[in-house]
Amino acid sequence: xxxxxxxxxxxxxxxxxxxxxxxxxxxxxxxxxxxxxxxxxxxxxxxxxxxxxxxxxxxxxxxxxxxxxxxxxxxxxxxxxxxxxxxxxxxxxxxxxxxxxxxxxxxxxxxxxxxxxxxxxxxxxxxxxxxxxxxxxxxxxxxxxxxxxxxxxxxxxxxxxxxxxxxxxxxxxxxxxxxxxxxxxxxxxxxxxxxxxxxxxxxxxxxxxxxxxxxxxxxxxxxxxxxxxxxxxxxxxxxxxxxxxxxxxxxxxxxxxxxxxxxxxxxxxxxxxxxxxxxxxxxxxxxxxxxxxxxxxxxxxxxxxxxxxxxxxxxxxxxxxxxxxxxxxxxxxxxxxxxxxxxxxxxxxxxxxxxxxxxxxxxxxxxxxxxxxxxxxxxxxxxxxxxxxxxxxxxxxxxxxxxxxxxxxxxxxxxxxxxxxxxxxxxxxxxxxxxxxxxxxxxxxxxxxxxxxxxxxxxxxxxxxxxxxxxxxxxxxxxxxxxxxxxxxxxxxxxxxxxxxxxxxxxxxxxxxxxxxxxxxxxxxxxxxxxxxxxxxxxxxxxxxxxxxxxxxxxxxxxxxxxxxxxxxxxxxxxxxxxxxxxxxxxxxxxxxxxxxxxxxxxx
Amino acid sequence: xxxxxxxxxxxxxxxxxxxxxxxxxxxxxxxxxxxxxxxxxxxxxxxxxxxxxxxxxxxxxxxxxxxxxxxxxxxxxxxxxxxxxxxxxxxxxxxxxxxxxxxxxxxxxxxxxxxxxxxxxxxxxxxxxxxxxxxxxxxxxxxxxxxxxxxxxxxxxxxxxxxxxxxxxxxxxxxxxxxxxxxxxxxxxxxxxxxxxxxxxxxxxxxxxxxxxxxxxxxxxxxxxxxxxxxxxxxxxxxxxxxxxxxxxxxxxxxxxxxxxxxxxxxxxxxxxxxxxxxxxxxxxxxxxxxxxxxxxxxxxxxxxxxxxxxxxxxxxxxxxxxxxxxxxxxxxxxxxxxxxxxxxxxxxxxxxxxxxxxxxxxxxxxxxxxxxxxxxxxxxxxxxxxxxxxxx
Ligand SMILES: Nc1nc2c(ncn2[C@@H]2O[C@H](COP(=O)(O)OP(=O)(O)OP(=O)(O)O)[C@@H](O)[C@H]2O)c(=O)[nH]1
Ligand code: SF4
Ligand SMILES: [Mg+2]
Numbered sequence: 002x003x004x005x006x007x008x009x010x011x012x013x014x015x016x017x018x019x020x021x022x023x024x025x026x027x028x029x030x031x032x033x034x035x036x037x038x039x040x041x042x043x044x045x046x047x048x049x050x051x052x053x054x055x056x057x058x059x060x061x062x063x064x065x066x067x068x069x070x071x072x073x074x075x076x077x078x079x080x081x082x083x084x085x086x087x088x089x090x091x092x093x094x095x096x097x098x099x100x101x102x103x104x105x106x107x108x109x110x111x112x113x114x115x116x117x118x119x120x121x122x123x124x125x126x127x128x129x130x131x132x133x134x135x136x137x138x139x140x141x142x143x144x145x146x147x148x149x150x151x152x153x154x155x156x157x158x159x160x161x162x163x164x165x166x167x168x169x170x171x172x173x174x175x176x177x178x179x180x181x182x183x184x185x186x187x188x189x190x191x192x193x194x195x196x197x198x199x200x201x202x203x204x205x206x207x208x209x210x211x212x213x214x215x216x217x218x219x220x221x222x223x224x225x226x227x228x229x230x231x232x233x234x235x236x237x238x239x240x241x242x243x244x245x246x247x248x249x250x251x252x253x254x255x256x257x258x259x260x261x262x263x264x265x266x267x268x269x270x271x272x273x274x275x276x277x278x279x280x281x282x283x284x285x286x287x288x289x290x291x292x293x294x295x296x297x298x299x300x301x302x303x304x305x306x307x308x309x310x311x312x313x314x315x316x317x318x319x320x321x322x323x324x325x326x327x328x329x330x331x332x333x334x335x336x337x338x339x340x341x342x343x344x345x346x347x348x349x350x351x352x353x354x355x356x357x358x359x360x361x362x363x364x365x366x367x368x369x370x371x372x373x374x375x376x377x378x379x380x381x382x383x384x385x386x387x388x389x390x391x392x393x394x395x396x397x398x399x400x401x402x403x404x405x406x407x408x409x410x411x412x413x414x415x416x417x418x419x420x421x422x423x424x425x426x427x428x429x430x431x432x433x434x435x436x437x438x439x440x441x442x443x444x445x446x447x448x449x450x451x452x453x454x455x456x457x458x459x460x461x462x463x464x465x466x467x468x469x470x471x472x473x474x475x476x477x478x479x480x481x482x483x484x485x486x487x488x489x490x491x492x493x494x495x496x497x498x499x500x501x502x503x504x505x506x507x508x509x510x511x512x513x514x515x516x517x518x519x520x521x522x523x524x525x526x527x528x529x530x531x532x533x534x535x536x537x538x539x540x541x542x543x544x545x546x547x548x549x550x551x552x553x554x555x556x557x558x559x560x561x562x563x564x565x566x567x568x569x570x571x572x573x574x575x576x577x578x579x580x581x582x583x584x585x586x587x588x589x590x591x592x593x594x595x596x597x598x599x600x601x602x603x604x605x
Numbered sequence: 606x607x608x609x610x611x612x613x614x615x616x617x618x619x620x621x622x623x624x625x626x627x628x629x630x631x632x633x634x635x636x637x638x639x640x641x642x643x644x645x646x647x648x649x650x651x652x653x654x655x656x657x658x659x660x661x662x663x664x665x666x667x668x669x670x671x672x673x674x675x676x677x678x679x680x681x682x683x684x685x686x687x688x689x690x691x692x693x694x695x696x697x698x699x700x701x702x703x704x705x706x707x708x709x710x711x712x713x714x715x716x717x718x719x720x721x722x723x724x725x726x727x728x729x730x731x732x733x734x735x736x737x738x739x740x741x742x743x744x745x746x747x748x749x750x751x752x753x754x755x756x757x758x759x760x761x762x763x764x765x766x767x768x769x770x771x772x773x774x775x776x777x778x779x780x781x782x783x784x785x786x787x788x789x790x791x792x793x794x795x796x797x798x799x800x801x802x803x804x805x806x807x808x809x810x811x812x813x814x815x816x817x818x819x820x821x822x823x824x825x826x827x828x829x830x831x832x833x834x835x836x837x838x839x840x841x842x843x844x845x846x847x848x849x850x851x852x853x854x855x856x857x858x859x860x861x862x863x864x865x866x867x868x869x870x871x872x873x874x875x876x877x878x879x880x881x882x883x884x885x886x887x888x889x890x891x892x893x894x895x896x897x898x899x900x901x902x903x904x905x906x907x908x909x910x911x912x913x914x915x916x917x918x919x920x921x922x923x924x925x926x927x928x929x930x931x932x933x934x935x936x937x938x939x940x941x942x943x944x945x946x947x948x949x950x951x952x953x954x955x956x957x958x959x960x961x962x963x964x965x966x967x968x969x970x971x972x973x974x975x976x977x978x979x980x981x982x983x984x985x986x987x988x989x990x991x992x993x994x995x996x997x998x
Binding site: 554557566568570571575586591 | 824875878889891896898919921931934935962966969970971972985988989990991992994995998
C-alpha cells in the first residue's frame with residue numbers, strides 16, 4: 002500500500018451514525034464491496050460486526066475503523082477512512098470517540114421509522130464537534146418506506162435540501178454508488194501539517210498478547226512511524242512503536258501514518274494503565290507542546306459488583322478488567338469485597354446492556370466464570386453530621402440512625418413517538434412516577450414527550466415496554482437531571498439464615514412487603530433445589546418481611562445404564578450440569594446469576 | 606483402575622430379540638424376527654472376526670450375552686454360538702460368561718446346554734414378584750415362572766445367579782416391594798441389581814402416563830424403596846458395591862477385598878472405564894481411546910456385515926481431561942469410589958487439584974467424602990448421585 006502519504010485533499014475521514022438498527026453496518030458492507038476493500042468471497046452480512054457477541058445479538062457494540070481506496074469520477078484515487086459506530090444508547094461513548102477522529106458523518110435514517118432518539122442524540126454529538134453531515138435515507142426497498150417524508154424531516158432538522166438527501170437500500174444496493182461522491186463533495190478533507198510536530202489522538206485501543214497495547218490513532222499533525230521514540234503526553238510514558246498500520250478492516254502494517262490519517266500503532270506496552278484512550282501521542286524529540294483535547298469519561302448509570310465464581314480467579318479478573326478497559330473506555334471499576342462473594346470489583350456501567358456485554362466479554366475473551374451482583378443506581382446520602390456521601394452499593398448505606406436523608410437520581414427523558422401512541426406512553430411514564438414536562442410536535446409524524454423520572458424506574462423494562470406500546474416506533478433518550486429526596490431503605494436477603502450482602506437492594510420503604518415477597522418468591526424459583534431445607538428471608542431494618550423455602554433436591558435413584566452406552570449417560574449428566582455456570586457458592590448454597598438479577602424483575 | 610494397564614477387557618454381545626415387547630422398554634430389541642436368528646448369529650461371528658485382529662493383545666475376562674432376551678434363541682443354537690465365540694477369543698482361564706434370561710424362557714435342559722458351552726453366570730430379569738406389577742409392565746412371565754426358572758437353573762448346576770429387580774413401578778407400595786425383596790433373598794442369588802423404572806419417550810407406558818394416572822411412586826417414595834433395599838440386602842449379607850448392584854462375598858474371600866467376590870466382573874469394566882468390545886445391533890465399544898456404537902437397525906446390521914464391513918454408526922474420542930471426567934463419573938458409581946493415584950497414573954492429571962472447587966463444594970454439602978486416598982459418595986448422596994456425577998463431566 003502506498004506510504005508516501007495521500008495529499009490531504011484526497012483524504013476523507015467519516016463515520017456512519019444512526020439510531021440502532023437503521024442499517025449502518027449494512028451500509029458499511031456495501032461501501033466495502035464497492036471499493037473492493039473486502040473480497041466478495043470473504044463478505045458476510047455486517048462484516049464489521051466481527052465480535053461473536055455482535056453477531057449473536059445482531060447489533061454493533063464496538064466502533065470499527067476501516068480504510069478504503071476509492072477511484073472517484075474525477076479520475077483520482079481517494080483514501081476514505083470509515084468508522085462504523087453502534088446505535089444503542091449504552092454505547093454512545095463509542096460514537097463520540099469515533100466522531101473526534103473524523104471531519105464528517107453519514108447520518109443514516111430508516112425510511113420506515115424516520116428520525117428517532119439516537120438519530121438526534123448522535124446528530125447533536127456530531128454537530129457539537131462541528132462535523133459535516135451527509136444525510137442518507139435507508140431501507141427504501143421496504144413496502145412501508147416513506148423516503149420523501151423522511152427526507153423532508155431531515156431538511157427541517159439539518160437544513161439540507163430534501164431533494165439532496167440520498168435515498169438508498171443498503172440491503173439491496175440501490176443507489177449505493179451515490180454515497181461516496183456525496184461524502185467527497187460534502188465532507189471537508191482533514192487539515193493538519195505533515196511537517197508539524199506529531200500530534201495523534203488515541204480514540205480507541207485493545208490489548209494484543211504479542212504486541213502489547215494497540216492504540217487506534219487519528220493523526221492530526223505530523224507523521225508517526227515505527228522505531229521512533231514516542232511520548233504519551235498525559236502519562237509521560239516514552240516508548241517505540243513496534244508497528245504502524247491501518248485497518249483493512251484487519252490490521253495491516255504500513256510504513257507511516259500521516260497527518261489526517263487514521264490507523265494504529267502497536268505500542269509494545271504491556272502495562273495497560275500507561276496508555277489511555279483520549280491521550281495524545283507525540284514524538285519524544287521535538288514533540289508538540291499542547292496535547293489535543295481528550296475525552297471526558299462518561300458518567301456510569303448503574304453499578305454492580307463483579308466477582309469470580311472461583312476465588313482463585315481474582316487476579317485473572319483484575320488483569321481482564323484492565324485489558325478490557327482498553328477496548329471499552331467507559332468501563333470503570335475499583336476493588337471491593339463482599340462477605341458472601343469474597344474479592345471482586347465494583348464496576349460502573351452505562352446501562353444494563355453495557356453491564357451484560359461487559360460480563361459476557363470478560364467471560365468469553367478472558368475465559369472466566371463470573372457473577373455480577375444486583376445492579377444499583379448511585380444514591381446521595383446526607384448524614385446527620387452534615388456530610389454527603391455517594392452510595393452505589395447498598396451495603397455501604399450507613400446505619401439508619403446516621404441518615405438525615407437519602408436522595409435518588411432522576412433523569413430527564415425525551416420520548417419520540419408518532420402521535421398515535423401519546424396516550425399509552427404518557428400512561429407508561431406516569432405509572433413509573435414520571436412527571437410530565439412538555440410535549441412538542443416536531444412535525445406531523447413525530448412528537449417529543451419530556452418527563453422527569455427516577456432512574457431506577459427506567460432501568461429495567463422501560464425501554465422494552467415503550468417499544469411494545471408504540472409498535473416499535475417510539476424511542477428514548479435520557480440525561481441526568483437531579484437528585485431528589487425519597488423514603489428509601491435497605492432490604493437484605495438471608496439465605497439459610499445468613500445475610501447475603503451481594504443480594505441487598507435499596508427500595509422505597511412503602512414497597513417493603515411487596516418487594517420482599519416478590520424477592521423471596523423469585524429466589525425460590527432460581528436457586529436450585531437443595532439437599533436440605535433452606536429458608537430464604539427478606540428483611541428490612543432487621544425485621545423479616547417475607548420468607549420461603551428453597552425446593553428440596555429431587556431424588557434420582559438411578560435408572561439402568563444400558564449395555565455400555567456411556568456417551569448417552571454422560572450427555573444426560575452434561576445437560577444437568579449446563580445450568581451450573583455462573584453459580585456462586587455462599588455457605589452451603591449455590592446461588593445462580595439469575596438470583597442477583599432477580600431484583601430487577603420483582604414486578605411480575 | 607489399579608487394573609488400568611491390565612490387558613483384560615470385556616466382550617459384550619447383543620441379542621436384539623424378544624418374545625414380546627415390554628411396555629416400558631426402549632432397548633433395541635425386535636419381536637417376530639425368528640427367521641433371522643441364524644443369519645444374525647452369523648453376522649455377529651463375522652463382526653467378531655473383523656474386530657479381533659485389533660484386539661489381539663487383550664485377554665477377555667468376561668463375556669456378557671445381553672439383550673433383548675438371548676434365551677429366545679433355541680438353547681442349542683445359542684449354546685453352539687457361545688461355545689464357538691469362546692473358542693475364537695483370547696481369554697483368561699476363569700472368564701466370566703453371563704447370559705441374560707427372562708424367566709419364561711428358561712428350563713433345566715436349556716440351562717444345562719448353556720453351562721456345557723461355558724456359561725457360568727445367569728442374569729435373570731425377575732423385576733417383581735407381584736403379578737399385578739408385572740402385568741402393568743407388560744412382562745409376559747408370572748412370579749411362578751420366575752421361581753420355576755430359578756429352580757431349574759439351580760438344579761442344572763448354575764452356581765452364579767443374578768436377579769434384576771425394579772423399583773418405582775406403577776402401584777408399587779412398600780409392602781409389595783418388601784415382598785419382592787424377601788422372595789428374592791429367599792432364593793439366595795449371588796448377585797442382585799435394582800434399577801428404577803424410567804418412562805422413556807415413545808414407549809407404551811409413557812403414552813399411558815399421558816392419558817391416565819399410572820400411580821407411579823414419586824421421587825421421595827422411590828428413595829424410600831431404595832433405602833429399604835439397602836437395609837434388607839445389607840442384613841442378608843450382601844455387599845452394596847455399586848449404586849444399583851449388590852453381591853455376596855465368596856467363602857474364601859478376604860474381608861477387605863475391594864468388591865464382594867460375586868460382583869459382576871463385566872460391569873466393573875464399564876465402571877472402571879476400561880475397554881470393552883461390543884458386538885451386535887446397537888452395541889457399544891470402547892478401546893481405551895475411542896467409543897463407538899453400532900447401527901440400531903437390524904436389517905442394516907445384517908446387510909453391512911454380509912459385505913464384511915463394520916456397522917459403526919457413531920463414534921467419539923475424548924481428550925485426556927474429558928476421559929478423566931468420564932472415569933470419575935463412572936467410578937463414583939462404585940461405593941468404593943475413585944483413587945487419586947490410579948487417576949494420576951492413568952491420565953497424568955492431578956484430579957484432586959483439577960476438581961478442587963467441585964470437591965470442596967460437594968464435601969460442604971455432605972455429598973462427597975474426599976481424603977488422601979481418594980473420594981467416594983457419602984451415603985446420603987446415593988439418592989442424588991446425578992447431582993454429584995454431573996459436577997465431573
Ligand atoms: N429491508 C432492508 N433492511 C435493511 C437495510 N439495511 C439494513 N437492513 C436490515 O436492518 C437490520 C439492522 O441492520 P444493521 O446494518 O445491523 O443496523 P445498524 O444500524 O448497524 O445496527 P446497530 O449497529 O446495532 O445500531 C438488519 O436486519 C439488516 O439486514 C435495507 O436497506 N433494507
Ligand atoms: S425383555 Fe427386556 S429387552 Fe425385551 S422387551 Fe422386555 S425390557 Fe425390552
Ligand atoms: Mg451496526
